Amino acid sequence: MSEVLTRRVYDIREARKNPHYDWMHPSWRDLVIDHLASSPKARIDFLRCCGRHGIQLALSKGGGAQGKRYRPLLVTQEDWQTLQENIKARTSNETEEAVHAILSSIQEAILHETGSPGEATGPSKENLHSIAQDITSILRTRWDKENTVIPIEMLLTYCRITEALDPLPPMPRLIPTWETYWEAALEELTFNHAETALSTYSIGKWIDLAECISRSEPRMLTQVKFPACSLEAVQHFLKTASEFVEGEAVLRTKSDYESEIELLSEFKIITRLGELIPSFTDQTEGLSDEIDSKRSRLEDELNESFPEPDYSGDDTRPSGGISIEEILSDL
Structure with a gap:
């Protein structure tokens, strides 16, 4: 069943010139995620090509019917490496809005690992920090090369991510x-x-x-x-x-x-x-x-x-109409 639904998604995407979905029914989405989680090849294909929403999904925690799903799309080290390469490419080429969304997802993933920066342990911490080091380095180089006027919200997110890394990455050129x-x-x-x-x-x-x-x-x-x-x-x-x-x-x-x-x-x-x-x-x-x-x-x-007009009175007369009480008084 899940394979049929997944193929249907692919068919629809192929039929559209610029495929994009603003919403997908949760039950359909969960079936697709379950299929990706159980299929290493499909998972790698997804992580290699997904956009910012897919990256946000891959880094998120706590999904599923019981809220206990834990990064089902990042099962193996190859999954992490594929996602990291995708993020690096998109950080170099995507729009400011898309890059900020990815940056925010990485910040949230790092902080949610244990609730505070720098305390997470294990493979998740190592992989998240490796991704963070890459994206901050690429973004800093891009900003400096283009003399970018950095949106303050994006700069704040950059700074929060760097605070979790050791050694601390340098700041971008901020004069412009x-x-x-x-x-x-x-x-x-x-x-x-x-x-x-x-x-x-x-x-x-x-x-x-x-x-x-x-x-x-x-x-x-x-x-x-x-x-x-x-x-x-x-x-x-x-x-x-x-x-x-x-x-x-x-x-x-x-x-x-x-x-x-x-x-x-x-x-x-x-x-x-x-x-x-x-x-x-x-x-x-x-x-x-x-x-x-x-x-x-x-x-x-x-x-x-x-x-302000007092609407708490007992007058039952509709606006522009007549009093119901006056009509009933003759009966």
């Missing part, structure tokens, strides 16, 4: 990433409230990057003259935030109140700026309290001026 993130953050830090809508998204991403580098490659922060390079821009942003909190806008509509409250929420990024640059901590803590106080006051005013 830093310059791009800082340029975007600088634009938000020095915005003109009268001309530009406030956004702190890029500031948050830049803070994430600075925190990541401070943990993994602190020398680079010295190289880019951080925090000195950012002091003037951060001070400008804090001044703008202070002026905004002290000012009193004319609020007439519900939308006016909601916009003002949203702006105050955006300015709360100053708390993270104070944590990143300790010389600003006292200033940001005091200003953060003022922001919270004003936001609370405006929320109270909003609720008082524009209360």
